[in-house]
Amino acid sequence: MTNTLIADGTVTLASRTDWSVLKPILWQSIGQTLEMVCITLVVGGILGLVLGVFLYGTRPGNLFENAVVYRILDIIVNIVRPIPFIIFLAAMQPVTIAVIGTSIGTSAAIFPMCVMCTFATSRLVEQNLVPVDPGVIEAARSMGASKLRIIWSVLIPEALAPLILAYAFLFISVLDMSAMAGYIGGGGLGNFAIAYGYQKFDQTVTWTAVIIMIVLVQVVQAIANAIAKHLLKR
Template sequence: MPEILVQYQAEIWQSIGETFIMVGVSILFAIGLGLPLGTLLFLTRKGQLLENRYVFSLLNLFVNIVRSFPFLLFVIFLIPFTRWIIGTAIGTAAATVPLSIIAIAYYSRLVEQSLIDVPKGVIEAAISMGASTREIIFKFLFVEARSGLVLGLTTSTISFISYSTIVGVVGGGGIGDFAIRYGYQRFETELMTYMIIIMIILVQLIQFLGTTISKTIDKR
């Protein structure tokens, strides 16, 4: 192992851990709130089961606003809110707040897009069988759109890793921040290169995993 990696071993492991925490929490929020939000976005669209112009416009506006912020600005803009929620605006825990919000907005849009791809006839068949909205969602929509939902989560996760490099400005830590601090600010180019390689491997693994799962569960 290159000497420089051995030298910074402790910091590297810690920053990898921080990245996992930040990205992990983001994924949890994406699934826990982004999935329902995206489903509601889909259902309230024109011509869909719960068509509602007002609810749709409101949700749509929220998602668009969050996603139109340059992420760096969003992190800073959210500092008062973060302080209110977490008690501090600095550190890994604080950094998860803007990351989770962007995760919800980002994934919900991808969820909406995947659900649009479900053939209308399938929903119609579900209604004709007397399914409730809840049953239509869980027994038809999510089943039929599952490979798209997994691919969307894969894409989202990779974006979260990228976003997580920015939260260094609020001391969020993580591998990207580590690479910037040591590589750029301390001129340890070699170290930075290794960090980039680690991130590339990480992203490759996630993409491979996502694609494989998505293919396996796609029987269409």
């Protein structure tokens, strides 16, 4: 420990960065972040895809046209999506306890993350399906293809490239959610940056966590861009 004199003359304690202690905590935090993000993207991404297709399909003039159902789903999605995730965590606490059995820890963070991701994904999916040429769908219908077959063999493949880019954008949002998991003991890089960086006035620790998250985003975005570019050339 070293004494540090700040501008107003007050003496405070600042710790030197001890990576022999922090390194295992950092690796654990990276693992917790990847666990939260991957599970959320898989569960929320799949459920959101289904909900997004249903939103698109029930729109007026589409495969499952139902104005009442579409309006209800549209309102629900519009209610949930704008809620700041930290507030959503608090609001979901009773439901999280009922489903998970606790409101503290990584699992307790993953559940509300999956719920929020589902609604966020559904809107992204709907928005990327809307531009699909209706003529392609009508051609498939005229050939006798079932509605489900049209969805999986025509609709989604036609919008696959923008959907992949949308999911890359979603990764950033989910990573942002995971950074707030520390507030309920979920761990992760966000908690690492706050507990061992910000609260201990150690910018090296804080920026280490920031750089790792930036690298994760860049890698995922680069992969998504490459896949989307390949699909668009086909």
